[in-house]
Amino acid sequence: MAREQNILKKIDLPLLLMYFALAFMGLLTIYSSSYDENYPAIYTWTKPYGKQLFWLFVSAAIGGIILLMDSSLIKKSSYFVYGFVLLMLMVVLVMPPINGARSWFKLGSFSLQPSEFSKFATAMAIAFYMSRINVKLQDIRTKATLIMIIAIPGGLILLQPDAGTLLVFFSFIFVMYREGISGNILLxxxxxxxxxxxxxxxxxxxxxxxxxxxxxxxxxxxxxxxxxxxxxxxxxxxxxxxxxxxxxxxxxxxxxxxxxxxxxxxxxxxxxxxxxxxxxxxxxxxxxxxxxxxxxxxxxxxxxxxxxxFGVKEDRRGDGYNIYQALSAIGSGEVTGKGFLKGTLSNEKYKHVPEQSTDFIFCSWSEEWGFIGNTVLILLYVSFLIRIVMIAERQRSKYNRIFGYSVASILFFHFLINIAMVIGLAPVIGIPLPFFSKGGSSILSFSVMIFILLRLDAGRSEELY
Amino acid sequence: MDPYQSRRWVIILIILFIGVIFLSRLFYIQVIDSKWIDRAQSITHSRKIIKPSRGLIYDRNGELLVIAKQVYDIWTTPKDIGEVDTLELCEVLGITKADFDKRLKKARNYAPYKASVFIEGISQEDYGSIITKLKHYKGFETKKNTQRGYPHDIAAHILGYIRKISAEQYAKDKLKEEPYYLMDDYIGITGLERTYEKELRGKRGALEYLRDRLGNEATELSTNYAQEGKKIYSSIDLNLQEYGERLMNNKIGCIVAIEPATGEILSMVSAPTYSPTGLVGRDFAKTWSALSKNDSLKPLLNRSVYNSNYRPGSIFKLVQALIAMEEGVISESTGFPCNKSLIGCHNHESPSNIRTAIKHSCNPYFFQVYKKLILRGESNSIFIDSRIGLTKWKEAVASFGLGVKFNSDIPGVKKGNIPDTTFYDKWYGKNRWAFSTIYSNSIGEGEIGVSPLQMANLAAILANKGYYYTPHLVKKIGEDGDKKLSFKERHYTMVDSSYYTPVREAMEQVVLSGTARQAQVDSVAVCGKTGTVENKSFNDHSVFIAFAPKDDPKIAIAVYVEYGTWGGTWAAPIASVMIEKYLKGVLSEKGKRKEKRILEAIILDKNSDFKH
Structure with missing residues (x-):
């Protein structure tokens, strides 16, 4: 008991608070973007906001369990988790397709997306593999193994097919960079x-x-x-x-x-x-x-x-429809936004912006909170990512550091691609904005990442390697 | 020591760099570039037109003459139709294949991806059977609309009709400072619908709303309700109008009745008439072409205000007598011999004064009266003397509303023709005409042209002893409204009211013991004058004007029955039953006999043989 209390005291409060802030903002945005006048209660289970709330509770519960777990147990289970996720990725390929992709396990009204979990599972596997004493990144063998660890889930995801999620696996290049592969490769x-x-x-x-x-x-x-x-x-x-x-x-x-x-x-x-x-x-x-x-x-x-x-063509009805609608929603938010629940483009009632509560949810936030709200969101996100990098850097254990960097890289890639796409700086790629886009697997997977990091960080003084 | 520790700064810098790029881009989109606000507006904002209902038209006693009826229009969006069995669809819609193709082509030309009216004005009865089958076809939808309905099916010429605005009218309206009409608006084409178009159409409203992705109304922003059209209370007496139309059935001609004290038109019948219901909705084109092209009797023509070959005939002698007395060329007791060598006449004693001259309608008498009016001896040249005389005469005649166009609310009013010097100069050449050329005018023939409306107004002038109000059709615009100010203005003739007494007395004699004994009404003093308008090879037109009762005139009336021979044969009895019906409500036995005779008569042939 004494030790557990100790752990709770050592938790990195800024990261936890920022996590709660992002989760809260995300819940608020999902509520607003899929608001149904007939079911105004946020705990309406049949509505996306009710489901998000449910998954936030599940995330908190699992997060609590993770915090109570032993750091070494988490580390030791790395390959097991990785293996289990690979198995799920294989099984999901024989499931009936939803919207043309075999990405989901359907459980009643809830669905589970294993590719979301593959992100932190792969991070754990990489961290575990690289933290072994005899592994040196300079060896060709090591590089090949790492590519294998990333390519197996990546390949399985490509078979679903889900190109957006596959792209996220490229984010591990940042981790490799930090761990010492030649800077020339990045260049x-x-x-x-x-x-x-x-x-x-x-x-x-x-x-x-x-x-x-x-x-x-x-x-x-x-x-x-x-x-x-x-x-x-x-x-x-x-x-x-x-x-x-x-x-x-x-x-x-x-x-x-x-x-x-x-x-x-x-x-x-x-x-x-x-x-x-x-x-x-x-x-x-x-x-x-x-x-x-x-x-x-x-x-x-x-x-x-x-x-x-590239702006050499404007097609507001065909292929350019999504981005035209998205930019209209964002632009019409102006400085202060239209106000909570007062959006007129990116919500369930008007639906001028497609995928307004998943990939394009940033529009909903932008429209209602304006440039001020966006400044808050971007600054919060950037601070959150930098805080993770700082946490990773203060680890004595290699596993902790590599896992921390993996978390930072994965989140940064999502943040980068999703927002760049929505504001017209990148082509349309279906990838969620962590903590904002609706989806139980998504919020659960990102929460688990953060809680594992918090647990590892809290116990960093006990670690030797 | 970790040799790659410093690489954290590269990663942190990349994160910060992306953050800065995002914020700059967002700053540009949300704060600097204003085009997205406009684009968002055009995505979300929408407005719907709220059409006002057209004003209703009542008779002088508040009975409805024109109502608004619920109908349905079928709209089409050509692009959405797709592959269909055209013949089957034609059967559903109740139109021919050729008609279908024509309508579809028109809709395509308007805009293939926009909805436009395909068939207008389907009645509620037909709608039921059409909609159940039409539901299965894409690209068609129905919209509610209102159309005119006529509970009594009368007064077609007075009420007029409305139609969807034509392309030319629409284009013309667009050039105005404040254009009003939309492509699918209705507009009054004739009659009161045209004159009071502005009052009847009301004011359009609009609903501003935010639409959802599918274009449905999601949130109402503001509503500007439509103002319905004003109610128009016409001066027509429903019962009298209906009765007049019945009397004129199977005849060509017209009846105009005016209330002398106000100038309000009580009834205006033009025969043959048509059913106003026929010109409503989808039947319009069929009915209209039948009425305009295939009917030699020209039912669309409102003969009361316009017919080029109507002359006043002997009725004009009343005007001649009045003017001559005012000008001092004769007095009340001037006599002239009935000299048939001057102009033809029937057998009667020579008139010794105005009264007997009018009673016997003596042609030579008025030949001589007119001669005195035209040749006043003011010049040695008869040509110049005639010019001076004609100019003075014409001025006096004009004060009776003859040869002038009433500034009224009756569409299509014509001024008729009272010839002046310019007219004859053009006709014969300057100084090549004199009294001897134009003497036919003396008895209301020759070049004189009048409308029955002007004749009825003449009766009103005689009833009022010297003045009239511009005859008009509307007594009240809106429930608490008033008529136009100009309709309340008295117009005096140039003849002093004292000269009217002998003429009015003579008119009473005409009815009591003269040519218009057929116009007598029990216990009512009717004053009248017959006219027989010459037609060279056909029967003459039967004409009659009257007012009654003599001492407190309530009604002034003019009747034209084309090819009806003598004024007393048809026009006088028709006028008398109209007067009796209006004043008493029911007919006496004598009246009923007259009515029966009139209703049975068919006078469509130009040479009917009447047994007197």
């Missing part, structure tokens, strides 16, 4: 991302231009009709600016090689040449591959989304 990843985005942008821009020219021609002929018009791709012999970009990259690579030849000491040249040559060839291949895939791999709807995201 290369960033460079690859920039070149890819540039390549997609050029393709999108050109396609939009080609289409506009085509439309103008049809209008001049008098045979244009909006309903019948189908988007056309760039012609077969089209000279894309991506080729110019590739040539540019080739020239930059050539000059870099010459620079190495003249300015780098001979004994270092050997390690420089491959780096320059590989990155040049890689970059050129990426540009050409993207240019080709844009026309041949992506479908019209994907191209459409890219064009909308």
């Amino acid at each position: 290369i990843a960033l460079l690859g991302l920039v070149i890819s985005v540039l390549g997609v942008y050029v393709s999108s821009f050109e396609t939009a231009e080609v289409n506009e020219a085509n439309i103008n021609e049809l209008i001049a002929q008098g045979s244009y009709s909006a309903s019948r018009y189908k988007e056309i791709a760039r012609g077969a012999g089209f000279y894309s600016n991506n080729y110019t970009l590739a040539i540019g990259l080739f020239i930059v690579g050539g000059i870099s090689t010459l620079l190495v030849r003249f300015f780098v000491l001979p004994r270092y040249r050997k390690s420089y040449y491959p780096a320059v040559i590989i990155s040049t060839v890689g970059a050129i291949l990426i540009v050409i591959a993207i240019n080709w895939s844009y026309d041949h791999v992506f479908k019209t709807r994907h191209r459409s989304r890219f064009q909308i995201m």
Whole structure:
């Protein structure tokens, strides 16, 4: 008993309070976004807010149990939890599909989404594996094992299919970075991302231009009709600016090689040449591959989304509908917002914003609380994430630190992708905003993550490794 | 010591950087860029038009003449129709395939993705059977509407009809400073519906609301209720109008009855007439083309105010007598011989004064009266003298409301024709006409053209001894309203009221022992004058005006029966039963006999053979 009281005293209060604040704001937003005048009570079990409240209680209860557990028990159960979740991910693939995806176990009016739990399970497995004494990240073997740990659940999730959740598994790159993989990898990843985005942008821009020219021609002929018009791709012999970009990259690579030849000491040249040559060839291949895939791999709807995201096309009825409605809802919140329960776009009553209580729930908050509310939300989220990083950093145990960073990375990725999508900075990707989007598995999974972290942190002085 | 400790700052910086980007972007969307507020408005805000109900029309005693009837319009959104069995659908709607195609094409041309009226004005009885089957078709919906209904089915010419606004009218309205009409609004086309369109249509209201994703009304923002159209109380006496229309059945012509003390029109019958109910709703086009194209008797024409070949005939002698006395060219006791070499006449003693001249309707007498009016010896040239005379005469005649257009509320009023110097100059050439050319005017023939309304007004002038109120159809606009101010203004003739006495007495004699004995009403002093308007190769028109009772006139009336021969044959008895009905409510035995004879008569042939 004495020890348990001790534990409760050692809990990191700022993180716990911020967790409660986010959970409360989330509940409030779900209440507002799915409010039904006939059932105003927040504990109406048949309504999303009643369910969210229920899952918050469940989360608190499980959180309490986690806090009472022994740290070492949590750590030791890592592989077991990971294995159990993998099993669930496999079983769920034979379940009847809901909305075209086999992601849920249906239990009466409640449903369970194992992919949500795979996030912290994978984090536990990675932490457990890497905290073993003889494991060094520099070893190829270690890297391969880590990729395996991430790829197995990732692959199973892709089979559901649920590309959004899969994307979250890329967030572990931050953990690896902190644990010492070469910073170049992050840099290369960033460079690859920039070149890819540039390549997609050029393709999108050109396609939009080609289409506009085509439309103008049809209008001049008098045979244009909006309903019948189908988007056309760039012609077969089209000279894309991506080729110019590739040539540019080739020239930059050539000059870099010459620079190495003249300015780098001979004994270092050997390690420089491959780096320059590989990155040049890689970059050129990426540009050409993207240019080709844009026309041949992506479908019209994907191209459409890219064009909308880059602002070269505005399609408020078709593919751009979601984002147009979302931005209208957010923009109409102005500085102070319309007030709680006073939204006119993103709630169940009006439903102008689709998925207003799941992926697009940020609209609901933005509309009702305005820029002031958004400032509170963003600052709170950023503080929350930084607090997790700080907590992770003060751990003596490697497991604790790695798990802490995993939690921070997973939450940060959700935060980044979800809000960027809703405010029109990223293409539409279905991914929830933690603590806000409705969904029992989601709130439970994120809560468990936080409570495990709180428990590990509270017991950090007892740990030796 | 952990060598990668400092990497935490890279990660923290990335998190902060993303936070800053998000806040900047949100600041731009929510605070700086105002376009999203407008876009949100256009997504959420919507308004619905609330149409006012059109004002009702009553008779002078508060009986309903025009009501509003609930009907249904079928609307279509062409894009939503999809593949359907057109023939089956036509059967449901009760239209032909050609008609269906025509209507659909019209709707498509308007806007394929917007709803527009497909069939208007389906009665409640038909609606029941149509809607049960129409439910299975996409792209069609029904909307409630109101349409005109006529409980008594009379007075079609007076009431007029309404129609959906035409493209031209709509375009014209759009050019106004404050355009009112919408594409599917109804507008008065003729009759009172047209004259009092502004009062009857009311004022449109609007409901502003927030809509949901499907366009349904989710939250009411504000309501601006519609103001229903004003009630119009017409001056028509329902019973008299109905009776008049019955009397004129199977005849061509008209009856106009005026209350002399006010100028209010008690009844205005134009025969043949038509049923106003036929011009309502979906039957409109069929009825209208039948009435306008396929009917040689022109039932749509309101003969009371307009017919180019109506002349006053002998009735005009009353005006000639009055003007001549006022001008001093004759006196009450001036006599002229009945010289048939001047102009034809029937056999009677030579009139020794105005009274006998009017009683016998002596043509040579008024030839000489008119000659004195036109040739006054003010110039040596008969041409110039005629010009001076005609100008003075025309001015005097105009003061009787003849040859002038009443500023009234009766649509289509015509001014008729009282010829002046310009008229004859154009006709014959300047100084190429004189009295000898125009003498036919003396007995109300020649170039004189009048409307029956003007004739009824003449009777009213005689009843009032020298003045009239502009004849009008509406006595009250709105329940507590009033009539137009201009209708309360007296118009005096240029003839002094003392000169009316001999003329009125002569008119009484006309009824008692002259040409209009058929116009007698028991115990009522009727004053009248017959007219027989010449038609060269057909029967003459039978014309009669009268007012009664002589000392306190309640009704002034004019009757035209085309091809009815002598004024006393048909027009006089019709006027007398109208007067009797109005003054007494029931007819005497004598009246009933007259009524029977009138109702049985069919005078549609231009050369009917009447046995007197």
